[in-house]
Amino acid sequence: MIVLRELVKRYGADAETRAVEGISLRVAAGECVFLVGGSGCGKTTTLKMVNRLIEPTSGTVEIDGHDHRELPAHELRRRIGYGFQQVGLFPHLSVAENIGITPELLGWERGRITDRVDELLDRVELPAAEFRDRAPSELSGGQQQRVGLARALAAEPEILLLDEPFGALDPLTRDRLQDSFRTLRESLELTVMFVSHDMVEAILLADRIAVMDAGRILQIGTPAELLAAPAHPRVAELLESPRRQRDAMDRLLEGSP
C-alpha cells in the first residue's frame, strides 16, 4: 500500500542538516508499522514526506502503486489521514468544525459530516453532546489529542499517519485509547504508519517496528523478532527499558501473596 524508496531529506542552504538519509520501506495493506527512535532521528520528516507535507530531496513514495506526485491533492487528502505531533487544532473553530474540516473541503453534505463527527467523538471517548461545540481552548491537552485523532479519521481514509498521537495523555487514558486504536484499525482495515519514541507503545501496537537513528533504519521486524535478536546496540538499548519494566513488575508480583 505504501512504498518508500531511498527517501532523503536535507535541510539548509548547503543541505547541511541530514534529516533523512535513505529510508526504504514497504507497508502492506492493513499493516501497522511503527517508526521508533530518539528525538531528531527523522521520524516526523519521514512521515510528512509520505503525504507531501514535505518534498523529499530525493527518493520516491508510492501509494497503492502510484507515485504520490501523480495523485491530485484532494485525492491524497481523502486517502491519507494525518494526526500531527503538535495537534494544531484551529482555535477559532469548534471541536466539531475541526473534525469535519477535511470532509467539508471534500464537499460532503452537512448531515453526513455531522453524523461522522458524532460517531468519531464517541470512538475517541469524548461524548458528542458535551464536546462537539467546545472551543479547543476548553479542552485538556489529552482531549485535544483525541480530537486530533478523530480529525485524522474524519474522511474515512485508507491510510493513517500518526505522529506521537498519544504523547500528552495520562497513562490510563493512553491505555484506553491504545485499546480503541487497536479496535479502530482492525474494524476500519486501516494501513498505518505510526511515529513514536516509546518502544513499549510500539511493542503493544505494531505489526512491525522500524528502529531509526540519524535518518536511517537500523532494523525492521516484528516486535518478537526485535526482542529475540536486536541487530544493533542502539536497538538493544531501546528495548532495555521495556525489559526492565517487565522484570521489575515480575519481581513485584513474585513477592506478592
Ligand SMILES: Nc1ncnc2c1ncn2[C@@H]1O[C@H](COP(=O)(O)OP(=O)(O)O)[C@@H](O)[C@H]1O
Ligand atoms: N524545517 C526544518 N529545517 C531545518 N531542519 C529541520 C527542519 N525540520 C526538521 N529539521 C531537522 O531534521 C532532523 C530530523 O527532525 P524530525 O524529523 O523532526 O525528527 P523526529 O521527529 O525524529 O524528532 C532534526 O535534526 C531537525 O532539527
Ligand SMILES: [Mg+2]
Ligand atoms: Mg517528531
